Amino acid sequence: MPRFLPCVLALLAALAAPAWAQETAEEAPREPTPAERAAALADSYQLTNADGDHVCPIVIGAKPRKGGATFEVSFDKAACAATILFSADITAWAPGPGDSIRFSSPDGRLVAEFTEGIGGTWEALREGDGVYFLVNPRLADPAIRPADLAGAWDLAETAGTPICRVELTDQPAGSDTFKLTLGNVCAASVIALAPDRWRLDGGDLWLLTAKGEGLRFARQEDGGWEKVPPGDGEPLMLTRP
Incomplete structure (x- = not known):
């Protein structure tokens, strides 16, 4: 074997390594940004109590609030506070792990975290209060007769x-x-x-x-x-x- 051949092979391997590493990096899935996750969840929902007899229509938007860590929500605060008391504390929302929906207060305190269930429904358990649901009518299961x-x-x-x-x-x-x-x-x-x-x-x-x-x-x-x-x-x- 020519004495220079090992050197040539080593050089070729060194040149190929960066290209291989770049290709591997490009194949790895990119994690969505908070803004992209917020856009995917933004929609009209219905906030209800466990019995379903208290309902608060609420819209979670994809527009960032000041600072960019949370996003806008809109609902009739007076009407909702009369049926679901803790809704009076909600001023913003943010996506959480596993497409959960987190509502927060003006001082950044977590008010309720709704984890995704089935049929366009998210569920939250508030300690000392009870179970609440967040329903997306557009994703909900077809009506059962x-x-x-x-x-x-x-x-x-x-x-x-x-x-x-x-x-x-x-x-x-x-x-x-x-x-x-x-x-x-x-x-x-x-x-x-x-x-x-x-x-x-x-x-x-x-x-x-x-x-x-x-x-x-x-x-x-x-x-x-x-x-x-x-x-x-x-x-x-x-x-x-």
């Missing part, structure tokens, strides 16, 4: 271990509710509650008693339903048998 839910469902605290068979019917029971029947074998807790009707409200499923008391369930990705808010007593699920 009562007829889509009619039939047998298993009520369970643990997946695969039913504690009661529930029959949802499409027979009207008054006030936008429908008749519900329980199976012959049900847990004492379900019998004590004695739900006899059900309804859909804001995309959620309610099992109700004659007095209007009951349990609220949110739709899950697998087509089942889970009692909300989470952490409120024993978990409960509704699934098709």
Whole structure:
């Protein structure tokens, strides 16, 4: 082997290394900037309480506020504060990890952080207050009709271990509710509650008693339903048998 050949090979390798490194760097995905993440989340939303009976329409924008760390929000503060008290503290928002939405106060304090769920819904748990939802109507699941839910469902605290068979019917029971029947074998807790009707409200499923008391369930990705808010007593699920 010629004495100069190793030197030539070493030189060629040294020249090729920067090109390879540049190509690798170009292939690596670029992290979106906060402004780009804000633009992707900016839209009209509905801020609601856990029961869905208090609603605050709110728009989160992509226009940076002074300093550039947060972005503008717009909503009817007087009307919203009357239904959702903590909304009075919201003056800005910013995208958080995992496309979460963080609302902040004038002094930069975090008011609520909504983490992304399913069907265009974000969820926040405020300590000592309760569960709240942020819903993007444009991304929300298509409307579910009562007829889509009619039939047998298993009520369970643990997946695969039913504690009661529930029959949802499409027979009207008054006030936008429908008749519900329980199976012959049900847990004492379900019998004590004695739900006899059900309804859909804001995309959620309610099992109700004659007095209007009951349990609220949110739709899950697998087509089942889970009692909300989470952490409120024993978990409960509704699934098709």
